[in-house]
């Protein structure tokens with residue numbers, strides 16, 4: 001019992017001596033001065049921020065004229081007083097949402113996260129400031145804002161929004177960086193299309209673009225390339241068939257052999273992942289009045305949200321212009337529903353197609369692609385593209401009709 005008492009007394013003495021070592025905040029002249037200047041202390045936290053084993057004081061104060069600030073304090077060298085290492089003044093028009101003391105930089109030292117709200121009546125914005133110690137210097141290592149879209153809530157009921165995935169609105173801190181620091185992701189834009197010709201008009205959100213900030217030697221730096229998130233997932237094609245394939249027929253049969261032709265542009269080249277290879281029908285064997293088509297089959301019943309169709313011959317840089325351009329084609333699903341797409345008349349599409357967007361391709365001058373959006377919940381075993389109309393290329397002798405690549409998405 002005596003020994004135990006001794007230990008307890010020693011412990012109390014040690015505590016007292018340690019407490020004597022560093023002056024308590026409230027008895028410091030810094031604190032008295034602060035109160036004298038009519039500062040109101042709203043909160044007071046202790047955290048190790050710079051790695052010297054002495055905790056810093058994080059204070060939230062209301063200064064004169066209702067101006068609020070965060071202060072990070074360190075003890076003076078003689079440990080008899082406190083000094084301000086940094087002051088972050090909350091900007092006019094902003095209010096404190098919350099603050100957090102957490103390590104976001106991955107160095108096991110606490111950082112101060114100040115979340116602010118834009119108080120303007122017609123704005124809904126969030127603002128984040130991160131204060132951290134880099135070596136012995138306390139500084140602001142990140143400052144960024146995000147404004148929530150106002151469309152939500154007040155959106156027109158006559159319009160429909162099909163959102164194929166989630167865009168994380170706000171300022172997102174993600175544990176994605178390998179060095180242990182958190183990555184900051186802020187949505188920059190949505191990848192969307194708007195079709196005004198449908199009843200009701202429809203907006204399809206199929207992806208998002210985020211600005212990415214990474215912690216690099218003492219500061220959060222914005223990455224040059226944003227993070228692009230695509231909600232569409234590619235669908236594998238199981239089989240491809242075409243009404244004909246452009247072939248080279250030998251003029252003479254080999255002795256005793258058959259007239260064997262060499263296929264130049266097989267159907268499978270329309271979905272081989274290579275823009276430079278294409279399917280071409282063999283128009284010389286086509287029956288009069290019949291249309292050429294190519295049919296893509298999936299591995300069973302498949303949900304299809306969109307497809308990209310890249311027409312034109314792009315095997316060489318100058319093969320696009322001399323060859324034929326497909327200006328009208330139909331898309332037929334396994335249940336027989338069919339819709340025709342006419343270049344430049346995209347409002348004329350019907351079920352199962354919701355809308356079409358044409359965009360230029362970078363490979364060759366003049367080249368373009370059709371991005372075709374299907375109605376919601378479209379399911380099919382196959383997609384057939386029927387060539388309805390072509391515009392002859394400048395090569396009058398033997399122009400080809402090509403489909404370079406077709407991609408499907410679910």
Ligand SMILES: [Ca+2]
Nearest residue numbers: 049050052054
């Ligand atoms: Ca410290």
Ligand SMILES: [Ca+2]
Nearest residue numbers: 103105107109
């Ligand atoms: Ca840290």
Ligand SMILES: [Ca+2]
Nearest residue numbers: 269274277404
């Ligand atoms: Ca190809």
